[in-house]
Amino acid sequence: MLRPFPAFSAVALALFAAGCGGGGSSSGGGVVVVPTPTPTSTATPAPSPSPSASPLPTSWAGVAGYYDVQPDIAGCRAGTLKSAVKDEFLARLNDIRARHGLAPVVYSGDEDVQQAESSLMMAANVALSHTPPTSWRCYTSGGAAGAGASNLIGGWGTGLGFDSEDDLLAGWLREGGTASLGHRRWILHPFLRKTSYGRVSALLPDGRRATTASMRVFSFVSAGPAPSIVPPFVGFPQGDYPSRYFALTDYLSFSVVPSATNNGADRSVDFSAATVTVQGPSGTLPVTNITRDNDGYGIANNIQWRVTGLIANTSYTVTIAGVRSAPQASYSYNFRIVP
Numbered sequence: 001m002l003r004p005f006p007a008f009s010a011v012a013l014a015l016f017a018a019g020c021g022g023g024g025s026s027s028g029g030g031v032v033v034v035p036t037p038t039p040t041s042t043a044t045p046a047p048s049p050s051p052s053a054s055p056l057p058t059s060w061a062g063v064a065g066y067y068d069v070q071p072d073i074a075g076c077r078a079g080t081l082k083s084a085v086k087d088e089f090l091a092r093l094n095d096i097r098a099r100h101g102l103a104p105v106v107y108s109g110d111e112d113v114q115q116a117e118s119s120l121m122m123a124a125n126v127a128l129s130h131t132p133p134t135s136w137r138c139y140t141s142g143g144a145a146g147a148g149a150s151n152l153i154g155g156w157g158t159g160l161g162f163d164s165e166d167d168l169l170a171g172w173l174r175e176g177g178t179a180s181l182g183h184r185r186w187i188l189h190p191f192l193r194k195t196s197y198g199r200v201s202a203l204l205p206d207g208r209r210a211t212t213a214s215m216r217v218f219s220f221v222s223a224g225p226a227p228s229i230v231p232p233f234v235g236f237p238q239g240d241y242p243s244r245y246f247a248l249t250d251y252l253s254f255s256v257v258p259s260a261t262n263n264g265a266d267r268s269v270d271f272s273a274a275t276v277t278v279q280g281p282s283g284t285l286p287v288t289n290i291t292r293d294n295d296g297y298g299i300a301n302n303i304q305w306r307v308t309g310l311i312a313n314t315s316y317t318v319t320i321a322g323v324r325s326a327p328q329a330s331y332s333y334n335f336r337i338v339p
Helices: 060-066 084-096 109-123 143-145 165-177 182-187 263-268
Strands: 007-008 015-017 031-035 067-069 150-156 197-203 209-216 231-236 237-244 252-256 275-280 283-285 289-291 300-308 316-322 330-338
Touching: 015 084, 031 084, 060 067, 084 165, 084 182, 084 197, 109 143, 109 150, 109 197, 109 209, 143 150, 143 209, 150 165, 150 182, 165 182, 182 252, 231 330, 252 316, 275 289, 275 300
Parallel strands: 015 031, 237 330
Antiparallel strands: 007 031, 031 150, 150 209, 197 209, 231 252, 252 300, 275 283, 275 316, 289 300, 316 330
């Protein structure tokens, strides 16, 4: 069975990852995230056009426009998101997946109540947890089920800025620059077939702002039609990649997808002897902080690293060599970070 995901937490005024069970807050506000080619060819998928500008509100002054029924944290009411919010989340998610040559996912409304109640519990308790205790304010069994099956993110504070669905997805992808990449790996899982989404943006009883969100992923890799496209690997970043999803000091990552039909085949890949080379216009760049695992956070296998000296609007070639128990021993692909 695939393992769930780490938690993602944030403080200050920016998204960042904090590892399992992480959480945080500050008087100023902040966001927290919790978890869950042909041989040696260059794979640079052509991303689909980015979604058009969202018609949704972009500030706390318009937050009421996010809901058909407003959330009330003090009264333990999760509210009801407008369909436009869920549509926006799905469009942004599928645009990200297209950049990696991944099939789009569909939206499942059956879990909406659980996702909303999960987000409500995180906001009400100013914490994130995949296993919320029954003693938590606004606890429901449905919300706990949602929390245990989702990427989680949240933030609270008097100065908390307003985050769009794209901002929250960026937080999960970037993981706050940390080495815990479970959220990214779930978002980019080749066999993820559907998702459900809940979000609570409202005032806490003490007057602070809170935004929390839950993206359903666990068990959704086998539900629904088989993906129409399964690439041989997933690199991050890959192709022309927007800077909002990747900072030049963030971790890069790579996973092999050995089979287009067997989701479990990804566990066999062995990076123990693998090397990582990043080549730019001026030569090879220093690669540091290399780690490997087969933990099963989303895609089971993963190798990740940092690169010193990356520059925006510059093309780089990544080569992963010495891969064992995979269709190829070596993989190469390109990326460029663009505005």
